[in-house]
Amino acid sequence: MNKTPLLEELSRRPLVCDGAMGTQLMARGLASGACGMTWNLDRPGDVGGIHLAYRNAGCDLITTNSFGGTRFALALHGLEARVTELNRAAARVARAAGGDNSWVLGDVGPFGDFLEPVGDVTADELRAAFQAQIAALLEGGADAILVETMSDPAEAIVGVEAAKACNPKIPVIVTYSFQKTGGEFRTMMGTSAADAMRRAIAAGADIVGTNCGTDLSLDDYVKLAGQLVAAAGKTPVIVQPNAGSPHMENGETIYKATPEEMAATATRLLAAGVCIIGGCCGTTPALLAAMSRAVKNIKTPV
């Protein structure tokens, strides 16, 4: 375990989180649409290699390979009976790759459907599912829980409750994905940036912010960051942008932001008051290395 608690370290300096996992797994041979979580057990060297690449890029926070780790999301691959072993392995692999000077974030993504009354799943059922996943992530050595890519504050709140039920002292991070609707940043469910922050904080989230997003430019993330920081008050804010807004090329989604653009964005996010900077879709260890140098104010050798 890391010696300094995450929130204590965060009060001293800004931290750098890691970047995309899925595309890195695919670059190592994971078939599109296949479950990447089985690699935590079957190919831990590949998953650990990705963590290590981000670690070597200067990332302080390492995110476990467990985005689709609830029983609901694993059921899409017929793996719902393996929640505990796959999530525990995810945290163990990250812990081993991260070493003593990084913090492991146990990653919890959306369960993949809507809560009642829109969908069929009750808050109690979801809480139990999140709790099973989070308990395994903590057992495997996660230092904090990251409830990410949220659209519905109600789901994010259940995620916070589940984490705090497992261990009331564990730091919980909540990040939402936003899009621009009528010129305003809103989640897919229509929640405003300010409302999304307020509800997560009221539920007990220790760090709040945004990851991913739909068709947001790097300028958009900086503008959104200002709104999140204003809404979050004293609560630290994390921003994990995509590598710019994507382009379609031959049916493929391509992210084109350069290391220089991502580094400049990281500097602007810091100036906006963001405390943790990382990356989402399209980001790589090379882009995170440039962002990390910017956050840590390290000049690139000429």
Ligand SMILES: [Zn+2]
């Ligand atoms: Zn993303």
